[in-house]
Amino acid sequence: MLEQILCIDDDPITLMLCKKVISKSSFSHEVITAQNGEEALHHFNTLKYTNDKNKRKPELIFLDLNMPIMGGWEFLDHFTSSDYNEFNSAPVIVLSSTIDPEDLAKAKQYPIIIDFLSKPITQPMLEYLKKKIGI
Template identity: 80%
Template sequence: MLKQILCIDDDPITLMLCKKVIAKSEFSNEIITAQNGEEALHHFNTLKYAGSKSNPKKPELIFLDLNMPVMGGWEFLDHFTSYAYSDYNSVNVIVLSSTIDPEDLIKAKKYPIIIDFLSKPITLPMLEYIKKKIDV
């Protein structure tokens, strides 16, 4: 079981479904959410500045939507994979999107932290597949 995962999606129903399915599968102890990439980066900035004082947990896995207002998934990945966030570049990302654009699948391969590209909605069999893939 993972200690903490981060779900980044602008749709509150998708976030609620993620929480319910993940809780039911005992996939993670804690699920945190962000409604866009900017909010997610803010979370990581907060962790960075908290430092070792409070020994903050960093997510072990990120579920990322691509199409969001304010800051979408691709823009988030561009920032998140930069030197400024190098402390977190070991966090695996699974794109969880409703996109069917083959260009998105090709683009995802350019980011080594993306370990899979799955279609919404998240399901229990999907989580079982991910557990095997990341050896949880």
């Protein structure tokens, strides 16, 4: 079981569903959320500058692509930069409502992305991911 997962999505229903499905499946102890990429980067910046030795870093990120303020691709461009080296070893799973072939091709350009799945998140999806990431 993972300690902490970060779900980045602008839809509150998707975030609520993520939390419920993940908690029921014993996939992670804690699910934190951000409503866009900017909010997620702010979370990592807060972690970066805190002196708390017990700070938890997300071990996995579920990322939506189409969000206002800062979308998934822009988040990835920032997150994979050297500014976030302390955190960007966390694998990313794109969780999107569209399966655009261009998005799938673009996702392959980011080694941090380990899968591209369709919303909504489901129990069988989490079982598949448990096997894939070895938890």
